[in-house]
Amino acid sequence: MKALILAGGLGTRLRPLTFSMPKPVVPLLGRPLIRHLIDPLPDEVDTVILAVSYMKDYLETYFQENDVGREIVLVNEDQPLGTGGALKNVSKWLDDTFFAFNGDVICSLDLDSMLASHRSRRGIGTMALWTVDDPSAFGVVAADDSGRITTFQEKPAPGEAISNSINAGAYIFEPELLDHIPEGVVSLEREVFPHVLHRGLYGFAFEGFWVDAGTRESFLRAQRTLLDVKGSTVPCPARRLAGVRLTGSNMIEATHLEPSEIGPNVYLEKGAEVRRGAKISDSMVMAGAVIGRDAVVSGSMIGPGAVVEDGAVVTGTILA
């Protein structure tokens, strides 16, 4: 079976980090974002098609250097074709039931159960549905009692949403869906789904967690969510942490740590440096970055090689 992952977006909301690396490889707790989608795929998925465009060479090199245990096929778009156009562009690889994912999704979805549900209903597709209090920033769906989706509403005005169920960006489709996608730049959500409802597009609601990690806030929320699920990981031997005050759940791979205050929700990548007196919370710090003496970092993503000067205060920022 094949899985398609949309990984060709510009990642503008994670700039300036995404000027030097594509969003799918930004490390989320020690693994590139996209590995959080690839690694838990069911065993029967032997091939992963990556629809790429922006910084495709970077992704190609990553997958040449890292064996992920499945065949990886990168399919390039000379210009980003949108979520629907990207699917159409990989049509020739998709000749049977396939998974498709928005590459930013971090969730607890049980893909085996979703596949069983899809097979029992025999529709053209199944869409994972997540429930939120305020759906105004999302694609909202309404379904009938059998789970069949009846209506789509993209980013409704506050108070006008038809339900609290949103499109979670994870799907199972039959290849027939590709016949309903026109050539060119096409949005799956706006230009394709509304036209295939008569063929049976079903919702699959799930519980647990779901985060679309495409912004600084939501990326750090995904980090916090995974830390809550998995708990802290700190380096061994613990003597590297001498003088470090740790709060809450964190993942610390950094090798140069001076006495400092770290946590909650901090990821320090291997090769990050933290100097004496620094305070870091709700942030990720990548390899080669330096957090200077008595600096304060919170709600931030610190890119590779970025230097936070001694005594600086960095809040709610992406540095690269």
Ligand code: GTP
């Ligand atoms: P922003 O520029 O910050 O909005 O990020 P983005 O470009 O990644 O857009 P968005 O977060 O809406 O995209 C959701 C998912 O679809 C991401 O995994 C993107 O990589 C992917 N994606 C968006 N547009 C395209 C496209 O034109 N082609 C392909 N192949 N993937 C896309």
